[in-house]
Amino acid sequence: MTLTEIxxxxxxxxxxxxxxxxxxxxxxxxxxxxxxGRSIWARFTNIPGMAGANEIGAGPAxxxxxxxxxxxxxxxxxxxxxxTQTADKLTELFEFQNDGRLSYFAVSAVPAGETDxxxxxxxxxxxxxx
Numbered sequence: 001m002t003l004t005e006i007x008x009x010x011x012x013x014x015x016x017x018x019x020x021x022x023x024x025x026x027x028x029x030x031x032x033x034x035x036x037g038r039s040i041w042a043r044f045t046n047i048p049g050m051a052g053a054n055e056i057g058a059g060p061a062x063x064x065x066x067x068x069x070x071x072x073x074x075x076x077x078x079x080x081x082x083x084t085q086t087a088d089k090l091t092e093l094f095e096f097q098n099d100g101r102l103s104y105f106a107v108s109a110v111p112a113g114e115t116d117x118x119x120x121x122x123x124x125x126x127x128x129x130x
Contacts, residue, residue, distance in 0.1 A: 001064060001101050001129040003048060009099040010046050010068050019089035040082050043071040061130065068125040073118040083121050094125045101130040
């Protein structure tokens with residue numbers, strides 16, 4: 001898969017989710033995003049990783065790796081229930097799923113603390129593309 005194909009696949013999967021309203025998700029280099037007044041919002045990032053080539057048949061087969069990061073934010077003082085329920089739904093959407101030649105693996109949830117009035121939880125979703 002090309003980097004563009006991977007980008008399109010991970011964004012398509014994220015836009016298929018219903019746990020967060022589509023206008024509450026901030027995508028890379030998108031329009032200016034203002035999270036104020038929202039009960040929950042997310043920042044979506046795809047970080048390509050190492051690529052490698054295996055010799056199979058008539059030539060090399062390129063395998064690309066990466067990690068999707070979904071940062072979830074709720075207002076400080078609003079508790080963690082909405083954030084963890086949303087994380088569960090997103091985990092279900094991605095974990096051990098396949099988009100053709102793109103496979104997602106176990107999702108990790110990492111609390112990131114509080115900043116600027118928001119409590120943050122990061123979901124890390126490793127993938128492999130062939």
